[in-house]
Amino acid sequence: MKKVAVIGAGLCGATAAAELTRQGYQVTVFDKGRGAGGRMSSKRTDQGYLDMGAQYFTARSQEFKRQVNSWLEAGLVELWPCTTALLSDEDGVSSLQISADQQARYIGVPSMQSPVKDLVQSIPQFTGCRIEQLSYRQQSWTLVCEQGLSYAGFDAVVVTLPPVQAQRLMAQSALPELMGSSAQLLEPCWAVAMHTRAIPSEDAIFCQHPKLRFISHQQHKKGRLPCYILHFNAEFSALHLQEPAEFWFAEASAILRQQLNIQDDITAVVAHRWLYASQNDQLSAPGLIDLPEQRLWVAGDWSFGGRVENAYLAGLKLAQAVIEQS
Ligand SMILES: Cc1cc2nc3c(=O)[nH]c(=O)nc-3n(C[C@H](O)[C@H](O)[C@H](O)COP(=O)(O)OP(=O)(O)OC[C@H]3O[C@@H](n4cnc5c(N)ncnc54)[C@H](O)[C@@H]3O)c2cc1C
Incomplete structure (x- = not known):
């Protein structure tokens, strides 16, 4: 078995693709986004x-740690020299306290995806390519993307999508339902x-707050616009999932004024919704999910x-599984 399709x-x-390429496999990567990351x-x-x-x-x-050290040497990541704090809000009474710790925190430079892009830079990639269907005939996989193009002749398929998207792909491909309750992870x-x-x-700023889970400021991140970035928690995000950006700008502005006591003008920059x-x-983590007979993981x-660390470890384990099944 030599030709492997990596979806995502x-x-x-990217880790699975890089490791398989290193081991002599012919790998092609597919992603619906504009690039790796x-x-x-x-x-x-x-x-x-x-x-x-x-x-x-x-x-x-x-x-x-070994991988991060090699990224540090290559200048693809840096330590983030941040000052950590805890924002707590109990019954409407909020407090912000510095909470120093010894944890090393890393960032990609100049952007978070820099090390991911580096892993796949020499591997054939189809980006802007959402895979909608898989079919398995005569021990060979064919992938079909949303534009209707087919990519055939793969001996194995590695699916690295968020679980709901993986479940949808399996259903559209009339493959067995493998995801179960993992779809909700x-x-x-x-x-x-x-x-x-x-x-x-x-x-x-770590948040124990009815709406937020994390606030960061990018002042000490190389290559970044010096902005606040607020991450709303899962409960509040789910409750207002369909609200427009204006709703989120108003929420963010009120929090910065009331809880971080910001008096200057505040300008909305961008709001992004992550469904997964x-x-x-x-919920418990399921480990690798597979269809070993058909060589799909x-x-x-x-x-x-x-x-992030578990995404890397999952990529290594996927590569190992493909190699063991060869
Ligand atoms: C807001 C937010 C904050 C986070 N904060 C942290 C943090 O501070 N620290 C930390 O360690 N982790 C954090 N994480 C989690 C971290 O980003 C993830 O654990 C990690 O990036 C997941 O990598 P992955 O490869 O498993 O999945 P993903 O990065 O989700 O990769 C899946 C890929 O599949 C592609 N895809 C989906 N469907 C298809 C399809 N049908 N066809 C082709 N391609 C498809 C997507 O475009 C995507 O590129 C955060 C995540 C978010 C969203």
Whole structure:
């Protein structure tokens, strides 16, 4: 088995693709987005990037620490010299306290997706290519994209989409329902960027708040527009999922004024809705999901608990599974 299709060019798919290529497989990557990055994508503006998805990542496992060190050496990531704080809001009484810790936090430079792009830079990629159907005949997979084009002759398929999107792809392909309750693992998040001249003394604010889960400021991130980015929590985002950007700008502005005490003018920059953002910790992670006879594997960050590091580890495990089945 030599030809492998990797669907999804987030960190998980990019890692699997890079590892399989390294092991001599002929890999092609497909992504519906404009380039590799997935939920690590930063939005490009004329004055710098906005990290609307992952804000930073940590490295705890030896495998990921090794990878992060090689990205550090290559200048693709840097330590984020942030000051952490906790915003708590209990019964309408809010407080903001510096909460220093020893955790190393990393960012991609000049954008979060820089290390992801690097992993797949020499691998054939079809971007702007949403895969809508898979078919398996005579031990060979064919992929069909939304424009109706077919890509045939793959010995194995690796699916690295958020679980609801993976479930939809399997259903459209009349493949067995493999996802089960894992389809519910990822929850939504509205992310809102706001600009103000005020420069805060804390730039990574964890929130125990009825509406928010995280506020960051990009002042110490190389290549970024110095903005606040507010991530609304899953409950509040789900409750107001269909609200327009104006609703979110008004919410973000009120929070910056009332809870961070900002007096300067506040300008709305961009609001982005992630339907599938981060893991619901109440549900257990399923590990790799597969159809071994047909050589199809499904995984993502959600397979091992969410977050950037688990997307990387899932990518390595996918590559290993393909190699073992060869
Ligand atoms: C708002 C937000 C904040 C976050 N904050 C953090 C954080 O601070 N720290 C941290 O560690 N993690 C954070 N995360 C989580 C982190 O971004 C993810 O864990 C990681 O990026 C997931 O990588 P992945 O490759 O598994 O999935 P994804 O990045 O989602 O990749 C899946 C890819 O599949 C593509 N795709 C989907 N459907 C199709 C299709 N039919 N055909 C082709 N392509 C398709 C998508 O375009 C996407 O590129 C955050 C995520 C969000 C959204």
